[in-house]
Amino acid sequence: MNTAVSPVVADRDRHDDLRVLLLTAGALMLTFAIGSTVQAIFVFRPIRLTIGEVIEQDPLLPARLFAGVAAVGFVLAAAVLVRLNERRPVPMLAWVAAISVLAGIGRHLLQLLFGVYPRPSLETTTTEVVSACAVVVVSLLLALLQVRTRAQLRQHERAAAEHRTRASLALAELAAEEMRVRREVAEGLHGTLQGRLVMAQSSLTALARRGREAGWAKSDVGRLEELRTELETVREHDVRELSQLLYPVGIDIGLGHAVRTLARRVPADIDITADVAPDADDALDGSTSRAVSARIALVRAVEEAITNALRHGAATTIRVLIRLDEATAGRIRLTVDDDGTGLPATPRWNGLARTADRLELHGGTVALEDSPLGGARLRVELPARPGVR
16 A cells, blocks of 8 residues: 655655664663663672662673663664665665674673673673674564554555545535536526526417417417416426525525525415524535535425425424534534424434435434424534534
8 A cells, every 4th residue: 555655754754763763772772781781780699789889899880881882872873874764674684683793792892892701701702792682683673663563554544544535525526516517407497497488488478369369269268378377387486496406595695594595485474483693604604515515405404394394293383593513513503493293103204314315425413303392303413514524
């Protein structure tokens, strides 16, 4: 899984890997260097002494520590010079072996130079060099393993982030295309189709007039007038309603304007209020396709709730409330309450199910509950940034 990164990021990654390598290997080797010295002096002595007494009786203690620390410094410097963390597996193992041997030999030579071992035997020399080499190898390999693990994790995280970005862009493009089609179809219905229907009505009116003048039968003329009236009904009601379903009136202006426009279409004998808080309106402001699509989904939810309240609940009072709820991480909360007959034993979703699916695409949730007004409540929650769950 390879994710392309910029040279600056790649250079930063290399420096970060090198830092982890040095810190991990250095900590392990220093722990061994200090621990082995302390073990030899404090643990295996039959009599416990203070540090001052130990140094007084064993003046070579600082030399032992210096030899170990110097070997650690050499290993870390060599790792930096050969760029150990950037090597391929086989060359890397070869460098680890070479650095460990040089460090082990160098550490023992320093001990000989400082007189730690005046006349060491071959067994002592071999033990000192081999043990130091083993510690360096283990420390470097553990550090390199941590570096590789971090690099793989970083690569997976970047690949996941890139996948999320591509998915978000794809959704944005789909939403943009959907909004374009919706707008074009709505404009075509409102403009071209209505214009053709108006011309057809005019033709029928003219034809009926000529029929009356020519002495046609009243039934034939009446049929022409009925067709003209039916076309007018289709134009004024069906075409307009379909156009608003595709692209609600006022949706480009804002959520509040669209919801209030929808509420004004409700019959005058229904007590309805639509309260949209300014901060909720601002949260979904913008002309981006995602924002417009989210506003349409909310308007559709309000419309479906009102339709169900009037058709199935026989409601006389409807309350629409839209707020930005800071307590839920800035999510927009919509509630539509009515005083109708309430929820049936098995709530009918029908058209609301499609609206719920659309809201879920934007990270929203939909629920039907009992309303404080005595009827049903539709509750919707939607992130202030559509698409973020």
